[in-house]
Amino acid sequence: MCTHGDSPSHDDESAHSGHSRRGFLRNAALAGAGAAAVGVGAPMLAGAPAVAADPSTASPAAKSANSSTSHGRTGTWRPDPTAQRFTLAVMPDTQFLYWGSQDSVDRTPQEESFRYIIEHSGDPDSNIVFMAHLGDLTQDADPSSFEEVDKAFALLDRHGAAYSVLAGNHDVSGDDSRGDTPYLRTMGPRRFKRAKTFVGSDPTGYNTAHIFQAAGRSWLVLALDWRTTDQGYAWANEVIKAHPKTPVILTSHDIVASPYDDNVFPYESGDPENNAILVDNGQNMWDKLIEDNDQIFLTLNGHYWPPGRTTRKNAAGNDVHMHITNYQNRYFGGGAMIRLYHFDLARDTIDVETINPWILAQDPESRTELAAEHARITGPVDNFSVPIDFDKRFSGFIPVPVRPARPASQELVRGTVAYWRFDGQGAPGTALTAGRTVRDLSGKGNDLTVMTVPGTAADALTWSDDHHPDQPGHASLKFVGGRDPVHGSYLTTAATAPLNTETFRGGYTIEAFVRLPLDWDAGKNGNASFLSRRGSAAAAGKHGKNTDPNEPLAQFAVTNNGREAQFNHYPLNDTYPTTNWGHGMVELKWWHLAVVNDGRHTRLYVEGAPVVDNPSRLSVGLTSLGLPWLLGAHEYAGAIDIVFHGNVGDIRIVNRPLGLKDFLTAK
Template sequence: MCEQHDDDCPQPVTPLSGPARRAFLRSAALAGAGAAAVGAVGISPAAAAGTDGGAGGAAADAPVDAQGMPAWRPDRDSRRFTLVVMPDTQYMFDEPSITTEPIEASFRYILEHAREDNIVFMAHLGDLTQNGRKPEFDGIGRAFEVLDRKGVAYSVLAGNHDIDSNTDDRRGRSAYLDTFGPQRFRGKRSFGGATPDGYNTYHLFQAGGREWLVLALDWRPSPASIAWARKVMADHPHSPVILTSHELVSADIPGREAEFSDHGRRLWDELIKGNDQIFLTLNGHYWPAGRSTRRNDAGNDVHLHITNYQNRYFGGAAMIRLYHFDLDRDTIDVETLSPWILGRNSRDLNELERREMELTGPDDYFSVPVDFDRRFARFAPIPQRPARPAARMVVPGTVAYWRFDGSHKDGAPVPGGQRVKDLSGRGNDLTLIPAPGAAAGSVSWSGQYHPDQPGHGSVRLAGGKSPLRGGHFQTAADAPLNRATFRSGYTVEAFFKLPADWDGGKDAWSALLSRWGMSGEARKPKGDPQEPVVTLSLSGGRELQWCVYPLDSDGSATNWGHELTLDAWWHVAVVNDARQTTMYIDGCPVVRNPTARSIGLTTLNLPWMLGGYAYDGKLDQTLNAWVGDVRVVDRALRPDAFMIGR
């Protein structure tokens, strides 16, 4: 439905890698490392807790004005941010009945929650007023001044009640243009520009480490303005675009999928479907709220949302919709509320207000899954991190560094006896030992790799247990690594991916990295005497397990990870600071890191295995996974020094 008693009301016609990860390693991961890790690597407690501040972030203690309002200072690098949407407010600005309290309450909410929700922009969807008269615009124009004084980035556009609805944007001067024309936005950092008529504008904001563009289109943009909008996007070819328009889609019946109006179909055909940058459209005008998804010419989803509450109690009470973007979760969480009602004393609320303070229907409170990197890949691809030379990865203390890149053809078999050089220069080369009777090609070179991996390649180990399949790599009998006890600490790192068909019932307890030699032989009376003295294994629940027999203990010490997603690349690091051991997955410390003292690694001077696990002194299982770069360092490294971060 659209605004009642409108003669001109048209009828509607009948569905996180890359740079961010490295930034995280420099900040958030360090905060969770725990006191032991802080002490081990020389990080100050303040830095570890993230209280040292950082460029681009919001200040820890944002200044406030005389009214106690915090400064509007969004964190432009945070991967969580909020776009606020305000639909039709016309019934509150209907001369001579002008009521400003609800919209003022919404603006105060935006300012008060700006830091908590990292609010970066607000978009009004038109029909600011009922009759488009000067006194109505004077009232709402004054209300917006609180946002102007604080420098809040926002956009407005003309709805059919704000201007002569029988005209397009070539209509000339109006009370709307006098109040909300381009002159109001000049000098704002977010203002990009306007059409010569002043009725169409575009705005830019920084969030999640990139630039986003908001197109605010007139009630009826002319062909020249449609061409202008195309040029704006062409001039900002890497910016995702949110298109706002007063009219685009409608949903006559609650819960029914939104459909294009005649004008909306024109915008879709002439502007939206051919411009892949537009991923989200927002419009008011109609009620009830609704949404839909359409595929554009590039085969990508465009989310089409209508939000309008003027038909509800108190003309919608200046309700706002909050679009909470979370780029790491690949999700936009949406909620709808009335700050004016929420801010009132609960004892004074009437029956209708109690129903309207927050809306939780499926078209008012929902989540939208968006794989942002994939969705924006055509026009703003994430730059691929280049391969890094091995010499850069051989940090002081490196005792072994293996990688599987080079000139190998993707899918080519790795022959038995193939040697993989230890790039640390310490002589700990690996040799492939095929499983007895293993089929040719069950170990192969691969062009796949973790996006933050130094070497652009891996080895595919198609291993198993019953019968043994694939193969494993092993150090030579006289390799220096076999004798190393790591009494002063260590860091063990590996990149790996478990295939989609990885089966906990068949592949459990295979090892990424392990050491020959049973704990019983090492005279460790507490524990399983037949298990290896060192192993980095995978449980049936796809949890990483670092189970070792330290030098200073009669039993084992075990770190546990969490369930890992299949068919996805991971990085694991196990760090010992000569006191205790911490496991990190993708640079983040896991919860089950024991606080017990743990010094060094027991050795029987026997070889290490990559992709093999021995039990009772015999090869028991081989790994079913891709393995990328593996590095062993004889000291504790900070997370920002891991291969994933450097």
């Protein structure tokens, strides 16, 4: 955090624009002089190498700190660069641990955090791949303080850990043209000459670029000086331009600040997801670097407290998430607390948590009450999740590969008895009128004909080009139906279709692609079948537990209880039904659903994952009264009682069980 006057102090702080009692403070007077430089991609800086100091020649303060440093075993740096879950560790403002000119140095907390980072690089649940320090490594910029910082960071160097650093206002003075400083000699580009993740620095050495590998792709970290000049921004723009398909995380010391006071919880004073504002330096950075570079999706800074975050739209109309994290005002100057950004590309989410490894490493029984309170920091500004559709967010510079449509002939596996798809038959948005035929591409003669409930709107059933990304046919049917009163259009097999009499005694596989609209309503649209077999349970002589005598003999539906997929059917071997339940399906997402029966048991799959309900109940075949199948409708007591609401894509029925590798979604 920046402070008033020539003497660093965290107590002398004043208000700014009435936002809070602490305000937004900017200037510090710290010494600095002379420089050498490297350009983009150059890993060297002229000057002394940054190596760990010999403890035997350390100052008394350094020896004191070294004597208290934990010598616990440190693990191995071994992150998985391909796993879809990885973690970026962020360490803000550790300045109060390094105040060497005033004999106030303690490396122990930071080294414990570094050990945690190294050890959890190999933990699949964490998979820490990189650590970014946000500046203010020292309080006084004194060479003796940087000697101790050097020793702490040597722990990362010895284990080959990937990290970046940058200068804060307590490490340097002025802007990045300042020349030589203890910071540059200790933490400048020369330190990273053997680092695999180091890309290079600008001519001043104060702005650096790093690339780490995670989730099977490259990620660029820009670590910019606390006061970057136009030449620094020009260099940063060139680095981004040189890596046009790489997502960028921008780190600097001073970008956004939180306008609420640090003794008021943000959820009491406003929105915890939008409680930070751009300060003058941050606005300059936005104008000169962030706004026009769509690759920058996340910015991280320290300097101010309390923590906060906001989201802004860049010139491309995409979100840039801007976060501030700083704990120097907490117990033990924050104790080298770290924030963990857990990227989960499978879930399209970044889960954020804040922990103190130094306290977590202590015996819980021996922790002071204050330490125990700071082992983990929770609350809406310290523990939260950021939803990001990574493919969509990065599509402007990393186009998402579109899986091409596959010909129907390629999907006609052995035993296919019906295959309906909706591509190439009508322009998107145009209606299917009553009597329109959709051919069965299996060649078995199970064609479908459009039927319309009297009084239904003309556009209740339309062609659509919307589809599941792994669906063979790039089209679907859009049903606008419901109940009370019953309305909509649906399709039916003919009275003589071979599928009507099929009982599948030897097993079967039924696959369908389904998407629910945002206006789907449980009362109006729940328990609607997208595929069902006509004929009531009573007419087939079915009875016993869970039997509804008026329901159809087979129904693949979306229930009104949480939008769950359900396959309810009456097998040949019993008088009451077997029901396979899925889980809740969110709207506006395509789902691939499959029911597989091996001749004895039935299992439901949602997106290729088996569900828990009733996979072991004996269930042989499907009972038939020789009546038609319905696509997009459900009958009760022999009459249509509801029409489906949503999109239905390809549907395939096979007279044998299929494995996952044979599903319509298989690669």
